[in-house]
Amino acid sequence: MxxxxxxxxxxxxxxxxxxxxxxxxxxxxxxxxxxxxxxxxxxxxxxxxxxxxxxxxxxxxxxxxxxxxxxxxxxxxxxxxxxxxxxxxxxxxxxxxxxxxxxxxxxxxxxxxxxxxxxxxxxxxxxxxxxxxxxxxxxxxxxxxxxxxxxxxxxxxxxxxxxxxxxxxxxxxxxxxxxxxxxxxxxxxxxxxxxxxxxxxxxxxxxxxxxxxxxxxxSVEDIDPLPPVSDDRYRRRFRDLFEDAVADRLRHQQRVGSLLSGGIDSSSIASVATQLRTDRNEPALPTFSAIFEDVPSCDEREFVEAVTAAGRFEPHYVRGDGFGPLADIDTVLEGFGRPFYPSLFMLVPRLYARASTAGVRAVLHGYGGDQVMGSDVRGYFRGLARRGNLLTLGRELRSYRRRYPWLSWTDVIWRDVLTSLVPEPLRRVYHARYDADRYLEQTIASIDQSFARRIDLDERLERARVRRPPDSQRALRQRALTRGEPTFNLELNDAAAAAVGVEPRYPYFDKRIVEFALALPPGETVVDGLDRTIVRDGLAGILPRAIRERDDKTEFSRNVVYGATRYDREYIDRTLFRDRPSIAPYVDLAGLEDAFENLRTGRASAGDARNLSMATTLERWHRDESS
Known part of the structure; x- marks a missing residue:
């Protein structure tokens, strides 16, 4: 770096x-x-x-x-x-x-x-x-x-x-x-x-x-599709490319480590990295994981330890429930220079800092797995419906329903499949009749509606809602890679890592992996309602069975609420409510006050915590820039 x-x-x-x-x-x-x-x-x-x-x-x-x-x-x-x-x-x-x-x-x-x-x-x-x-x-x-x-x-x-x-x-x-x-x-x-x-x-x-x-x-739109070959050949090709991508990111001057959450993305990187280092007779790979003793529903130690038990690792842990979403906003804003989403990023600065104190200069990161190799399973269903592959669609829907029995069968079929077939002009008519004036209610933070209309935000949200969703895995990946979120998050990670003297590296964002994923034919990453099958099967023998068979993701919102309530309440109060905030023209202050009352009385939802942490970050930045 x-x-x-x-x-x-x-x-x-x-x-x-x-x-x-x-x-x-x-x-x-x-x-x-x-x-x-x-x-x-x-x-x-x-x-x-x-x-x-x-x-x-x-x-x-x-x-x-x-x-x-x-x-x-x-x-x-x-x-x-x-x-x-x-x-x-x-x-x-x-x-x-x-x-x-x-x-x-x-x-x-x-x-x-x-x-x-x-x-x-x-x-x-x-x-x-x-x-x-x-x-x-x-x-x-x-x-x-x-x-x-x-x-x-x-x-x-x-x-x-x-x-x-x-x-x-x-x-x-x-x-x-x-x-x-x-x-x-x-x-x-x-x-x-x-x-x-x-x-x-x-x-x-x-x-x-x-x-x-x-x-x-x-451009992601210029990638030619791969010729049809057997599933095994696709999997072998992925494994070869992925091992190369990880190996290239193990090149280091001092120590290199890996973030390890227990999810399939970080686990696949750490598992391949330690095998490569073992083959070279190099020392154990340092890993950095968050644990949650006070919020056990967020704790993934079971999966982290399944990985570390299978290879030569040097595990390090950070208490993810020992601070709030706003703990590091001053440091991050200093380098990033604009507001970010603290509830989504709260763990990362502490993990980078722990890596730095362990003498690590380069950190492997699982970010990119969702965008590159992950699949919106329901998007795959939409593609099958549009192409008329009804037998395959029926089989995949049944497998998906068995895997996630709490989901409403009618919601999956109607909302996630059939509505996507409606032409855009008819979607526009429907939304104009039933969703008119409701788009501003769907923002992720309290926003002043008159301000939103002055900047045409309501119209832009309406256009986004009416637009027909992608109906192929290729189109979904193209959108995921170009909609702005990866660029924002990569810049955010760079600023947080630079503050403590480490360099993040992302094997899943390797150009060879990206082009391979975009070129795959439909169905290579979803089988029986389970996504990332090409990763799970391609890394068989390297990735522990507990990770390969995992079909869920941990929801960290409870820890966000816990951290905001226990650690950030005073800071939020002092920043937003002691004096009129500089962001008052942009936000719904009454909505923020309601959210803070919920936080104060122990009734806060994840939305309340997210709303307050975003508004506090925005105020912290805006006040300094406007002074």
Whole structure:
């Protein structure tokens, strides 16, 4: 992991050294192992280094060679291929990824990102072309924020760094605030501020004195389907790709560890990782798990221990019920620079911190399994119905019903299958008659309805509700990967991890795994109403039986309510209710007061806790930015 900074003065005037120093200082926590700056008149680059690969100790900060200068946050997984193709001389073990990246740009120019495999965000100053060239990896593991006007261009790894530029004011974006309260953060460019942006995943940005051009270099919609082969061949292919993806992320300078929840995604990663390390005669793999002694319904130790008992592990535990959803908001906001969803993210900062204290620099993370290999089983049913595969649909529905007997049979058939067949114009008529004026009641937090209408949030929610849902596993995965949620969460994880000096790595977001999943034919990941079958069967013999046969997910909402009630109540009261909050124009204060009364009297629901934690986070951010 690194922190990167670039500053470009389009007017041709020289960059002040104090400005570049201020930008780099704002991200100093990202570079405990070194930092450097480079300036050439009206262009300046900065880089902070966290050594996480064996070659990173040889990195130049930044990398400069002739007419090219580069700053990069990068981990390349196809190093051997690049070194051979580019015919690079020298000892590969002393060749940092930044050097490979610079040579790849020199050889292929703007086509360089499509030749890369790994996680990267980088900026190249190309003096001969008179341009800044920027790129972000295929799924957005590495963040890249930027601001551009007629005089200045500033680029950074963290959003708050941009606002060290005196000309840029941090004015909150009301439309973004409404989307946040509605749970609709789908715009991969928006930041929460009126000015400043994010480079979306799989995009490049080229900046010159007179303009800028953004270009997509890879798309989930361009993946060709795989040819039909046997189920066993698909499973073997998944296993080979997955082992490669995990192996590439085990490359490390110090220690590498793994988050382990007991779910199939983190368990599959940890199980494969420890087998690979055992084959190499490497030490036990450190794992980091949350336990819940006070909220036993959330405790997954049974599944965590099924994994750790099957291999060479060094288990570490964090009490997930020892703090509330708001425990780490100040630290996270400091690096992330905008509100997030504390009830969904409360465990992760503590797990990263525990990894850091254990001497771990790189942490394997199961995020991405849902988006890439998971299946909305009911979406699969919709696809079967639309294609007229009624025999298969009937068999899968019966298996699904046996597996989840508490579900209403009529609800599954009617709501999840048949209604999806209704053409969109008829869906619009139905919703106009029966759901009119109800869309704002379905936001995930209390929102002032007049504010929501002023920013057209009601109309956007209506369009989303009326739109026909995806009816194939391929379409579901495409939507899951492009609707904005993964980008937001990857950036959030990056900020939280950087604060404690660790780098998160995501095997399921490996480009090879993503393309394989998108290319699979229907039915390869759902069998007998059970999803992820290709993972369960492909990793037979590695993944413990208790995990392979698991068909549920733990619901952590009880711990959210417990933590908010026991640990956060005073903080919420002080932030939202002692004085009129700055977010009063955006939220339904009466609804928040009702939720807080429920929290105070021990009657809070998960929705109450989520509502209050979101409003408190929003107020904590908005008050600082508006002052």
């Amino acid at each position: 690194s922190g990167i900074v670039a500053c470009y003065r389009r007017t041709g005037e020289p960059i002040e050294s104090t400005l570049l120093e201020r930008l780099c200082e704002r991200q100093r926590h990202r570079g405990p192992d070194g930092d450097g700056r480079w300036c050439d008149g009206h262009v300046g680059l900065g880089q902070q280094l966290l050594e996480t690969t064996p070659e990173s100790r040889y990195a130049a900060l930044p990398t400069v060679d002739g007419d090219l200068a580069l700053t990069a946050d990068v981990r390349l997984d196809n190093r051997d291929e690049l070194i051979a193709t580019l015919e690079l001389a020298g000892d590969p073990s002393r060749m940092p990824d930044g050097r490979l990246l610079l040579e790849a740009y020199r050889e292929w120019g703007a086509d360089c990102p499509s030749r890369l495999l790994g996680a990267f965000a980088f900026v190249v100053w190309d003096r001969d072309r008179g341009q800044l060239y920027c790129a972000r990896d295929h799924v957005g593991v590495k963040p890249l924020y930027y601001y551009a006007d007629e005089a200045w261009v500033v680029i950074a790894s963290e959003l708050p760094t941009l606002f060290e530029l005196p000309a840029l004011e941090s004015v909150p974006d009301r439309r973004w605030i409404g989307n946040y309260l509605a749970g609709q953060l789908t715009d991969e460019r928006a930041t929460g501020y009126q000015r400043g942006g994010r480079l979306p995943p799989a995009h490049t940005l080229t900046v010159t004195e007179t303009g800028s051009t953004r270009r997509r270099y890879w």
